[in-house]
Amino acid sequence: AQSVAQPEDQVNVAEGNPxxxxxTYSVSGNPYLFWYVQYPNRGLQFLLKYIxxxxxxxxxxxxxxxxxxxxxxxxxxxxxxxVSDSALYFCAVRDRRGDSWGKLQFGAGTxxxxxx
Amino acid sequence: xAGVTQTPKFxxxxxxxxxxxxxAQDMNHNSMYWYRQDPGMGLRLIYYSASExxxxxxxxxxxxxxxxxxxxxxxxxxxxxxxSQTSVYFCASSSNPTRSTDTQYFGPGTRxxxx
Numbered sequence: 001a002q003s004v005a006q007p008e009d010q011v012n013v014a015e016g017n018p019x020x021x022x023x024t025y026s027v028s029g030n031p032y033l034f035w036y037v038q039y040p041n042r043g044l045q046f047l048l049k050y051i052x053x054x055x056x057x058x059x060x061x062x063x064x065x066x067x068x069x070x071x072x073x074x075x076x077x078x079x080x081x082x083v084s085d086s087a088l089y090f091c092a093v094r095d096r097r098g099d100s101w102g103k104l105q106f107g108a109g110t111x112x113x114x115x116x
Numbered sequence: 117x118a119g120v121t122q123t124p125k126f127x128x129x130x131x132x133x134x135x136x137x138x139x140a141q142d143m144n145h146n147s148m149y150w151y152r153q154d155p156g157m158g159l160r161l162i163y164y165s166a167s168e169x170x171x172x173x174x175x176x177x178x179x180x181x182x183x184x185x186x187x188x189x190x191x192x193x194x195x196x197x198x199x200s201q202t203s204v205y206f207c208a209s210s211s212n213p214t215r216s217t218d219t220q221y222f223g224p225g226t227r228x229x230x231x
Binding site: 032043104107109 | 156158161164206208213214216225
């Protein structure tokens with residue numbers, strides 16, 4: 001069975017400082033990993049995904065994520081946070097076992113608060 | 117392109133009432149999904165439709181039914197609403213979940229309260 005964990009309910013960071021949102025996963029096959037962001041009263045917006053290739057994936061709004069197979073992690077990062085980055089962030093995973101695809105499994109979400 | 121649209125945005129029901137949540141996508145996607153979002157639990161899959169004419173249960177299907185009306189539209193019905201169904205409901209669509217690059221795109225959500 002696949003699962004994904006976001007160990008922090010909330011991350012607080014000052015504007016201009018680096019932002020990291022943690023995500024770890026568990027799959028039985030090859031993992032395909034996604035980050036989504038949800039602004040207040042809005043739907044989820046796709047940020048980036050890891051399918052294969054380079055472990056560092058670049059996405060929208062200056063975000064990037066690093067895939068680490070040995071640590072089964074896919075942490076989201078931004079070098080310099082903005083107040084407008086304050087939102088709820090979701091990590092998600094799906095795996096492939098042979099010809100069978102798992103459904104997209106979401107973490108519980110991490111609230112990011114960026115203070116001026 | 118509007119992407120994924122959902123109606124209504126907000127709804128208040130009394131226990132036992134029924135309602136249908138509507139979802140439509142204009143991206144010519146094959147697959148559509150219904151999720152519910154509850155605090156601290158992320159998004160949980162209720163039902164999905166891999167392609168027009170097919171529907172399958174997700175993680176939490178009890179108390180819900182779905183209809184894939186055509187390629188564009190996928191509705192979620194609550195036959196007899198219960199307070200436990202108070203949640204935010206999201207519809208999503210994707211091109212082809214059998215492809216590794218498949219990405220789901222989400223609607224703005226429906227906030228449902230059952231009293």
